[in-house]
Amino acid sequence: MADPHIQSSMDWCDYFTVIIYRCGFVLAAIMTALLPYFPEIAYLGLLCAALCCASSLHIYLKNIRFLLQFATWTALLCHLVGMPQLAIGGALLTLGGLSFKEYFCFRIFGLNLQPLFLALLWLAEVLNYSLLLNGLSVISALLFALLAIQKWRMPLHFDIGDKTKYQI
Structure with a gap:
């Protein structure tokens, strides 16, 4: 998490992962907006958005980092074995947790309410309740878009912070 007053040296990998992380929120905004209209495309897009964010996390606490990455890996495994509702749930868990952070x-x-909005969004998708969806x-798309704009x-x-504080 950012310590704006600290500017650690950054290598190409740091730049790359920060850009991937931020692109994940842009993709999440677009795909969340498309979910009611193009659910298959949005489903895959939200998995990709969660993967972008989870693969490039810069969170000091390894327990939180592991939890959010594990949710995405679980989502990908659920997708592979044909359980799309659980897969989208895992992706939304990662994106909601990062929004809260x-x-x-x-x-x-x-x-700060984005995790709740995304949980209800998942429930509306599973129950096929289109008005709530x-x-x-x-x-959710507006909140992701605002977040993406602020990040960019x-x-x-700012996304890297103090490299000496990361738990390995």
Whole structure:
């Protein structure tokens, strides 16, 4: 997580992972908005968004980092064995957890509730409740878009923070 006042040296891998992480939120915004209209495309896109974010996490605490990455790996395994509802649940768990983490950096109104919105979105998708799905997809997509805009407005080193604080 960012320590904006600290600028650790960054190599190409740091730049690459920060860009991948931020692209994950852009993809999440687009795919969440498309979920009610193109569920198959949005489903795969949300898996990719979670994979982008989980593969490039810069979180100091290894337990939190592991939990969010494990949710994405579980989502991918569920996708491979033909359990799409569990797969999308795992992807949304990762994206919701990261949204909650990012709330503490940006204080975007409602972003701390994104995990709840995404849980309800998943439930609406599983139960095929289109009215709730439409409303929650708009709210979640807007929050992801606001988060992505805020992330891209700041320097890349803000995502890295102090490299000496990472638990290996």
